[in-house]
Amino acid sequence: MKMIDDLIAAPPADPLQGGDAVFPQAEFTGRLARLRLAIQPLGADAVMLTGPENIFWACGRQTAGYFAFQALIVPLEGEPVLLVRQLETTGARASTWLRDIRAWQDGEDPARALAELVADLGIRRLAVERDGWFVSQSLGARISAALEGVDLCDGASVVEGLRAVKSPAELAAIRLAAGYAQAGLGAAIERCAAGVSENDLAAAMFSAAISAGSEAMAMEPLISSGPRSGVPHATWRRRVLLEGDPVFLELAASHDRYHAALMRSVWIGSPPAEARRMMDVALRALDAALASMRPGVPCSLPHDAAQAVIDDAGYAAAFRKRIGYSMGAAFAPDWGEGAILSLFSGVSRELEPGMVFHLPATLRAYGAFTVGASETVIVTRSGIEILSDLPRTLCIR
Incomplete structure (x- = not known):
C-alpha cells in the first residue's frame, strides 16, 4: 500500500522537460560538477550566470528572447535554479533538464525577483559575472541595490575558462x-x-x-x-x-x-x-x-x-x-x-x-x-x- 501511496503523492513528470535539449542530461550534469569545483576557491555559496552563452553551456537554455533578463544560479550544493521572464518558461522547460524554473512578470523589476530568489535559497555570498553584455548599467545598479546584504564577489571568467575546452x-x-x-x-x-x-x-x-x-x-x-x-x-x-x-x-x-x-x-x-x-x-x-x-x-x-x-x-x-x-x-x-x-x-x-x-x-x-x-x-x-x-x-x- 505504501508504494501505491508514494506513486500517488509523487508529482507528475514534466512532459516538456528536456524535449528540445541539445544534449542528454548527463552532459550538463558533468558541466555543472566542473563549475561547482571551479567556484570553490571563491568561497561563494553559489554562482550567478547571466550571459546567454554561459547559461546555455551550463544547462542548455536557448531562446531568441535572451534580450529579457535571465539568470542561472548554481549553488555549491543542491539544484540549479533558472530565473526567466514568464513568457520564456515553456521554452526553458523544453530546452533544459532543470527542475526548478522561476519567473518574473512583465511590469515587475527582475532585480527584485532575483533578490527574492537569492533570499529564498539562503545565499549569503554570491559570485556574479562582471563582463556580461546583457545586463545594462541601470539593471546592474538595481541588482546590486536589491542584493544589499548579500556578499557579491567576482565570478567573471569562471565559466569561460571551462568553455574553452570542448567535450x-x-x-x-x-x-x-x-x-x-x-x-x-x-x-x-x-x-x-x-x-x-x-x-x-x-x-x-x-x-x-x-x-x-x-x-x-x-x-x-x-x-x-x-x-x-x-x-x-x-x-x-x-x-x-x-x-x-x-x-x-x-x-x-x-x-x-x-x-x-x-x-x-x-x-x-x-x-x-x-x-x-x-x-x-x-x-x-x-x-x-x-x-x-x-x-x-x-x-x-x-x-x-x-x-x-x-x-x-x-x-x-x-x-x-x-x-x-x-x-x-x-x-x-x-x-x-x-x-x-x-x-x-x-x-x-x-x-x-x-x-x-x-x-x-x-x-x-x-x-x-x-x-x-x-x-x-x-x-x-x-x-x-x-x-x-x-x-x-x-x-x-
Missing part, C-alpha cells in the same frame, strides 16, 4: 556546423560574376548553408565587393559586382548553437599584382600559424608565427589584428568566443586538445580590397584537425 559532443556539433559553412561559402563563390549583386550572393550563401542544416547564425555573414571589400566587417548592400572587383566572403554556420566559420576571397576577372602578392603572404601566414599549433604551446605562438611572415613581407600595416579566436557556442551579436581566448601576442594559456579556433588570415588595402583565407580547427592530441577542404587560393571568376 566530444560539442566537437561533433562544431564539425557539422563547419560542413554547413562550407556549403554556404561554396555556393556564394559559385554565384560570383559580373552583374550579380551582393544580395544575390547573400541569398545563395544563406540558402545553401540553411539547406545543409544550419540554424540561426549568431552574426550575419560578411559579404562585400569592390572598394567596400576593404572595409572590415562590411555586409551586403545591394551593390552589383563589376569586372575587376574583389569580393570578400565570410560566414559562421551553426548546429545546436555551436558555430564554425570560414572565409575566402574572390576576384572578378584578373587581380592586380599587388593583390596577388598580398594573397600569397596571407596564405603563407595562415600556413605558418596552423603548422605551429599543437597541445602545450602558448596561444601566442600561432599569432607570432603568422606575424613574422607578414612582417618579413612588409605588410604589417595591412594586418594589425590577432590571427585567431576561440569558437564554440554563440548568440548574437558575435559568432566567436573571442572574449574567451585569442591567438595573439602575450596570451600565455597553452593549447589543449578540444580547443577550437577560427584563424582568419587577412591582409587589407583599406578602402580598396581584402584578400586572405581562414580555417576553423580543432586542437587534437598531436596537432590540429582542419574542418574544411575548400581551396584557399584566390578564386578567379
